[in-house]
Amino acid sequence: MPREEKTTMKLRHFVDKLRARLGALACSALLVLPASAGAQAADTLARLKIAPDLLVTVGASALPAVPWARLLNGEVLVRALVVSNADDAGLTTLRKQVLALGGAVHYQYSSIRALAVMLPASRLLELARSPQVTSISPNRVVTRTASLLQQTTGTADADAPGRGELD
Numbered sequence: 773m774p775r776e777e778k779t780t781m782k783l784r785h786f787v788d789k790l791r792a793r794l795g796a797l798a799c800s801a802l803l804v805l806p807a808s809a810g811a812q813a814a815d816t817l818a819r820l821k822i823a824p825d826l827l828v829t830v831g832a833s834a835l836p837a838v839p840w841a842r843l844l845n846g847e848v849l850v851r852a853l854v855v856s857n858a859d860d861a862g863l864t865t866l867r868k869q870v871l872a873l874g875g876a877v878h879y880q881y882s883s884i885r886a887l888a889v890m891l892p893a894s895r896l897l898e899l900a901r902s903p904q905v906t907s908i909s910p911n912r913v914v915t916r917t918a919s920l921l922q923q924t925t926g927t928a929d930a931d932a933p934g935r936g937e938l939d
Contacts, residue, residue, distance in 0.1 A: 818900035823909040826852060829893040840910040841893070848893040851878075851911040856885045858904040863887060866904050873898055 819827060829836055829850055835843040840851045856866050863885060867877050875891030888911055891899065900908055921927075 815897065815901075818897050821900040821905055821907050822896055823907070826850060826896065826908060826910045830896050831894075838910065839913055849890055850893050850896070851888070851890050852896070853909050853911050854887045854889055854899065855906045855908075856887070856904050857906045858885060861885070863904075866902070869899065869902060869904075875899075 822830070825838070829838075829841055829848055835841060835848060842849050854866065854870070856863055858866060860866075863880060866887060867880075870877055870887065870889050870891060873891060873895040875889050875895065877887050877889050879888035880886075881888070896908060899905060
């Protein structure tokens with residue numbers, strides 16, 4: 773066999789090996805890239821389920837100045853309301869998930885499918901990734917400002933007992 777043919781055969785063999793390796797690398801990249809893109813999309817959707825003021829605490833190492841967060845053993849814990857779309861009225865799976873994430877369930881609301889929980893802020897994204905979770909909000913302090921019943925009946929304008937003069 774002439775020397776030029778040997779060189780050409782070696783070159784073809786090298787190119788074939790290179791093509792096979794590049795093909796394997798390309799297939800591997802295609803398998804890996806969609807998974808990471810899917811993970812990023814899942815994180816984005818999870819972040820949309822969390823209230824903005826609560827989302828700020830996810831990466832915080834210091835205690836934010838809010839009444840629904842506290843620092844315990846160097847970890848920020850938050851009191852939150854987790855609203856669910858689960859078919860299970862007892863929210864059993866969601867309760868177990870909160871406990872598995874190091875949280876505690878303080879109350880289950882009967883009027884809506886929601887739980888009042890205390891959870892490490894660092895685990896909020898994991899909880900939000902659950903398909904059963906619709907939204908997560910801080911368990912903020914609320915106060916009553918007015919009563920429609922009292923305004924309608926006129927009792928809102930009446931003197932409360934003990935405020936007026938004695939007969």
